[in-house]
Amino acid sequence: MGKGIIQARDLVKRFGELTAVDGISFVVREGECLGFLGPNGAGKTTTIRMIYAISPLTAGELYVADYDIRHHPRKIKGMIGVVPQENNLDPDLTVLENLLVYARYFEIHKQEAVRRAFELLDFLELREKKDRLIEELSAGMKRRLIIARALIQRPRILILDEPTTGLDPQARHLIWQRLRSLKREGVTQILTTHYMEEATQLCDRVAIMDQGMILRLGSPQELVAAEVGEEVIELQVGEDEEARIKGFLEGSPFIWEQAGDTLYLYCSNGREVLASLARYPHLRLVHRPATLEDLFLKLTGRRLRE
Ligand SMILES: Nc1ncnc2c1ncn2[C@@H]1O[C@H](COP(=O)(O)OP(=O)(O)OP(=O)(O)O)[C@@H](O)[C@H]1O
Ligand SMILES: [Mg+2]
Missing domain, CATH: 3.40.50.300 (P-loop containing nucleotide triphosphate hydrolases)
Structure with a gap:
């Protein structure tokens, strides 16, 4: 090298x-x-x-x-x-x-x-x-x-x-x-x-x-895989639901982060996580691969572009 x-x-x-x-x-x-x-x-x-x-x-x-x-x-x-x-x-x-x-x-x-x-x-x-x-x-x-x-x-x-x-x-x-x-x-x-x-x-x-x-x-691939995992589920929660969802997440094994009105859940078993969220039918969800943006959020608690 x-x-x-x-x-x-x-x-x-x-x-x-x-x-x-x-x-x-x-x-x-x-x-x-x-x-x-x-x-x-x-x-x-x-x-x-x-x-x-x-x-x-x-x-x-x-x-x-x-x-x-x-x-x-x-x-x-x-x-x-x-x-x-x-x-x-x-x-x-x-x-x-x-x-x-x-x-x-x-x-x-x-x-x-x-x-x-x-x-x-x-x-x-x-x-x-x-x-x-x-x-x-x-x-x-x-x-x-x-x-x-x-x-x-x-x-x-x-x-x-x-x-x-x-x-x-x-x-x-x-x-x-x-x-x-x-x-x-x-x-x-x-x-x-x-x-x-x-x-x-x-x-x-x-x-x-x-x-x-x-x-x-x-x-990029190694950093994301090592620190964030493979998948991210974004949850957009309204004010009325926020406390309930967060209560659920706190009692769960999931690793998550909040930025603004969005909760980010990091996981390698998205399907199972989605299944356990099925009890909240009104949630807006996005399930996607993890990125450097997620890594940045995890490291600093902020998005790259606020
Ligand atoms: N010539 C300068 N005199 C005084 N402060 C400066 C000077 N150049 C940069 N800074 C300060 O140094 C810090 C880093 O600035 P820098 O331009 O390196 O950031 P950056 O990461 O390139 O940001 P951006 O994404 O906005 O381009 C900032 O707080 C900026 O205000
Ligand atoms: Mg610059």
Whole structure:
């Protein structure tokens, strides 16, 4: 397995009084996709900004491809393609020009830059838009162009801060396909997301973050199976029934959690549980497989997106 392309030990980032990242350690393996999953303010962006060397560490150690970030930030920046959380394309330039100008930062020869730009426009299905201004693009196209831009320097590592937030499902799926294809080519990926489906679709492993800390790190399937079980039954209970149902659950062997007006029951024998709930014919029930969202709720008592 090796020791990993990125090694982080006891990373801390403080902004004045606030500790945004509170002593986290992790390893990113070469070729994997690692996701940071957590709610607003968990410290995801702060963590990855430290990795791509634009935000200095308050404390801790960070190595990228064996380079110490304190001594070799430029070297590390040259290895990492970045898709930031905010779209920061140049509005005065066309789609193609945005790519070419960016290539210049990396001192890529003009001819080579043009060749790569067209290749990337094809890869992200943007060739038809090459002469458009940024304001003429849809949200999904802008996101794809930023991914193309991040790839122009052929990075070993691609860091994506919420690659698909706010996009419709179709736009999201196109980006997911492209990220999977880059992974097959061996590009190591680190992404942040609020979407447990995105994490499940793309990530080999996820770090579940909350309040600057990593609560769990592992493959989505293993984490969910180990901590939540296989199945979840959601019960929507009205105020009049709540006390009665909770009384029943407290006397039962079931593991459960409440968030708002919904009770979540974790089990591996859903059918039997449903049978024992048959005495409450008016309950609204959903029976489904357990997800990372359930794991998060179990760990923190909150949903990922409140
Ligand atoms: N430059 C900064 N100055 C001061 N505080 C900051 C700065 N950047 C982030 N923070 C604070 O650090 C904490 C973590 O923020 P961060 O942006 O890393 O969260 P996040 O997990 O990326 O959240 P989101 O899902 O909303 O993007 C927050 O409380 C935020 O207000
Ligand atoms: Mg963020």
